C-alpha cells in the first residue's frame with residue numbers, strides 16, 4: 178500500500194492544558210508526512226480537514242478512494258488545495274495535467290475525480306502538500322502561481338516579524354467553499370510569525386513549517402491565550418490549531434510556512450486579536 182491515513186480526534190482546551198510534551202505532540206503535531214513513493218494523510222476531526230504529503234518516486238501516485246471519507250471517491254464531497262514545496266512535478270486532475278513548480282499550487286473543486294501525482298525528476302522529487310475539507314458546491318479548478326497569490330506585508334524588522342503573507346486560496350484569487358490557504362515568507366532576520374497572536378473560533382488552522390536547515394527549530398506556541406504551551410518543530414512538521422488556540426512561532430533560523438484554514442467562513446480578516454497582556 179502506498180497510501181496511509183492516521184486519524185486525530187479533537188482535543189479540548191482543558192485537556193490540552195494538562196498534557197505533557199508528548200501528549201501535546203500526539204494531539205496536534207504531524208511529524209513525518211513526506212516519504213518517497215508514499216501518500217501520507219492525516220484525517221483531523223477539526224473541521225474534518227485532511228492534511229498530507231505526497232512524494233512521487235518510483236512512478237505516479239494516485240489518490241482515488243480514501244476509506245476514511247466513506248465516499249467512493251476522495252473528492253466526491255470535498256475540495257482540495259495542493260502546494261508543491263519540492264522539485265517540479267505534475268498533478269493530473271480528472272485526466273487534465275497541471276505542471277506545478279516550487280511554491281505553485283492548485284485548487285481542486287469538489288467532484289473532480291482522481292488525483293495523480295508525478296515528479297519531473299525523481300532525483301529531486303516534487304513534495305506535494307495536500308489539504309482537503311468538505312465542500313458543498315463545485316468551484317473551478319485553478320492553477321495558482323506565486324505571482325497570482327495576493328500579498329499582504331506585515332510586521333517590521335524592529336519587531337523581528339517582517340513578513341509577507343501570500344494568499345493562494347482566498348476569495349480575491351480563486352473561489353473555494355471552506356479552504357483558505359497561503360504561504361508566509363520572512364525578510365532576513367525576522368523570525369516571528371503571527372505575533373501579535375490571534376484566535377478564530379470560527380475556523381481551525383494548520384501550519385506546515387518548511388524551508389529550514391536540518392538544525393533549525395521552530396518554537397511554536399499554542400493553547401488558549403491565558404494557558405500557552407509550546408511544541409518544538411523541525412522542517413516539514415505540521416501543527417493543528419483548534420479555533421480556541423493561538424498559533425504563532427519563532428524560528429532559530431530561516432523558515433517559511435503554509436497555513437490553511439477551514440470552518441464557518443472564508444474571511445481571512447475574521448480573527449480575534451489577542452492583546453499582549455492576555456498572553457500567559
Ligand SMILES: O=C(O)C(=O)C[C@H](O)C(=O)CO
Nearest residue numbers: 340342361370371372436448
Ligand atoms: O505570519 C502570519 O501572521 C500568518 O501567516 C498568519 C496566518 O496567515 C493566520 O494565522 C491566518 O489566520
Ligand SMILES: [Zn+2]
Nearest residue numbers: 375377382424
Ligand atoms: Zn490564524
